[in-house]
Amino acid sequence: MNWLLVVLGAMAGASLRYLSDRAVQSRHDSVFPWGTFTVNVAGCLMLGLLTGAVTAGAASSQLQLLLGTGLCGALTTYSTFSYETLRLAEAGAARYAAANVAVSVAAGLGAAFAGAALADTLWA
Numbered sequence: 001m002n003w004l005l006v007v008l009g010a011m012a013g014a015s016l017r018y019l020s021d022r023a024v025q026s027r028h029d030s031v032f033p034w035g036t037f038t039v040n041v042a043g044c045l046m047l048g049l050l051t052g053a054v055t056a057g058a059a060s061s062q063l064q065l066l067l068g069t070g071l072c073g074a075l076t077t078y079s080t081f082s083y084e085t086l087r088l089a090e091a092g093a094a095r096y097a098a099a100n101v102a103v104s105v106a107a108g109l110g111a112a113f114a115g116a117a118l119a120d121t122l123w124a
Contacts, residue, residue: 002065009070017075032096033084036077038053040098041107052119 020042028034034050050068053059081104088097 002062005062005065006070006073006085009066009068009072010074011070013074016071018084020075031088031091031093033081033100036080036084037100037104037107040076040081040104041111043072043110045111045115046075047072048115048117049119050115052116053122053123056119056123058119065111 020039023035024038025035026034047068048078050059050064050072054061054064054068081100085097085100088094088100
């Protein structure tokens, strides 16, 4: 049964990632991968909030499988982040590549901590 929760969450997460990425990227005339950045930071925030909720006993381990492993696992994408960073560097946009790494890591960690802090505030 656990595997089914992961599969269902991943089906939703992958679709949401693709649609969100395209929607965000279409609004920016820039080589910077705003779509991937947005879904990765949003996924970090959601996972931080969910992890905090599970730790506080406000959410079940089944919900963590569905939304954390499944949805957030498919929504966020380390491989696309890596590929887009490499593509920027190869295209001569080294500053954009470096900014993508620095800003993505900082924003992702900040979002995860913010989500966990919000969960602590809501369910502590």
